[in-house]
Amino acid sequence: MTSVTMGEGNTPLVESVHIGPALGMRRLMFKLESCNPTGSYKDRFVAAEVARLLRTGATSCVATSSGNTGSSLAAYCARYGLTCAIAVNQSAPAGKLQQMQAHGARIIRVRDFVSDPRITQRVFADLYQFSVARNAPLVVSAYRHCPEGMAGVESLGHELADFAAHVFVPVGGGGLFTAVARGIGDRARVHAVQPARCSTVAAAFIRGDDEIRPVHSTTRISGLAVPFDIDASLALRYLRACRGQAFAVDDEEVFEMQRAMLAHEGIYCEPAGAAAIAGVRRALDRRIVRRDEPVVCIVTGHGFKDPDSIAEAAAGHPDRVVEPAQLTGVLMNIL
Numbered sequence: 001m002t003s004v005t006m007g008e009g010n011t012p013l014v015e016s017v018h019i020g021p022a023l024g025m026r027r028l029m030f031k032l033e034s035c036n037p038t039g040s041y042k043d044r045f046v047a048a049e050v051a052r053l054l055r056t057g058a059t060s061c062v063a064t065s066s067g068n069t070g071s072s073l074a075a076y077c078a079r080y081g082l083t084c085a086i087a088v089n090q091s092a093p094a095g096k097l098q099q100m101q102a103h104g105a106r107i108i109r110v111r112d113f114v115s116d117p118r119i120t121q122r123v124f125a126d127l128y129q130f131s132v133a134r135n136a137p138l139v140v141s142a143y144r145h146c147p148e149g150m151a152g153v154e155s156l157g158h159e160l161a162d163f164a165a166h167v168f169v170p171v172g173g174g175g176l177f178t179a180v181a182r183g184i185g186d187r188a189r190v191h192a193v194q195p196a197r198c199s200t201v202a203a204a205f206i207r208g209d210d211e212i213r214p215v216h217s218t219t220r221i222s223g224l225a226v227p228f229d230i231d232a233s234l235a236l237r238y239l240r241a242c243r244g245q246a247f248a249v250d251d252e253e254v255f256e257m258q259r260a261m262l263a264h265e266g267i268y269c270e271p272a273g274a275a276a277i278a279g280v281r282r283a284l285d286r287r288i289v290r291r292d293e294p295v296v297c298i299v300t301g302h303g304f305k306d307p308d309s310i311a312e313a314a315a316g317h318p319d320r321v322v323e324p325a326q327l328t329g330v331l332m333n334i335l
Helices: 042-056 068-080 094-102 117-134 147-151 154-160 175-184 201-207 232-241 251-265 271-285 307-314 324-334
Strands: 013-015 028-032 060-064 083-089 106-110 166-170 189-195 246-249 295-299
Touching: 028 154, 028 271, 042 068, 042 147, 060 068, 060 117, 068 083, 068 094, 094 106, 094 307, 147 175, 154 175, 166 175, 166 271, 175 189, 175 232, 189 201, 189 232, 189 271, 201 232, 201 246, 246 251, 246 271, 251 271, 251 307, 271 295
Parallel strands: 028 295, 060 083, 083 106, 166 189, 166 295, 189 246
Antiparallel strands: 013 028
16 A cells, blocks of 8 residues: 545635634635544644554554544544544543544543643553553654654645745644644744643743643643643744744633634634634734734634534524514514
8 A cells, every 4th residue: 555545635725704804914814624534634644644554564553632633543544444442531522532433443531631631641651551562553643652643744834835924823732833833944933822721832932931831721622632741842942943922812712713713704613723813813912913914824623523612603593493474574684
């Protein structure tokens, strides 16, 4: 087998029709990584990593995931005949769990994994030990664990290099940020946007030091809840090298921008996919970005990944049941 692919990459880059103009921006664009085969940028990582696994002769793997890595890995393993077991937090979003299970992955929900740094480190140690003992590679979307797979994500930076002066990237573990910065090089400034309630990279940047301090994550932005250093220290070095800034945003800012993306841009994204635009708004307020500069926000994942957040957004536009004779009058009131 010469290649592993489901058509990932080369995702659409679309211009904002409402949010950008409302912010006074001349050119705000969204990179729709939600259009990858399983609905997130993690397909770039998994395609490269599964190709590596197949070259080594592996027949199974174990993994950790807050959701999207697991969804992607389950799909690619199903396609290429690998068995996978995935450790997730007990409160991982239902949409991502169902996607993994539908593709046949074996899911283990570990209490306080991801949210508690001590337990998370213990789980990683146990998984690594099991991986070595059973010759089942450990798949984690981080340069620290799977550098060849993460190199596959750098294509995202290559695709953006000629289009933006600024790129805003949601940050959890730091791997995506690092990959985008490496792919772009010095052709754009790359900025980090992280939940304030799980701030590792942003906190160190704002303090002005190099220490990634573990935190107890309380953020509701599930895809960005990584409370200790996986690739955070690496991301911090690239953040400074590419003249970027870091923004620690409130969860409600992210949900507000998710609702705006849904209602005004027609972009069906999960909360993590809306984090970047929350950072743009902060950057405009601080005059880090000029309104006439081209700006790209990376929309990391699809809305079906987090049905609870979509349900909250939909609740603002309730339906109603009417009698046939009432239809025209109701339409007149609506339109």
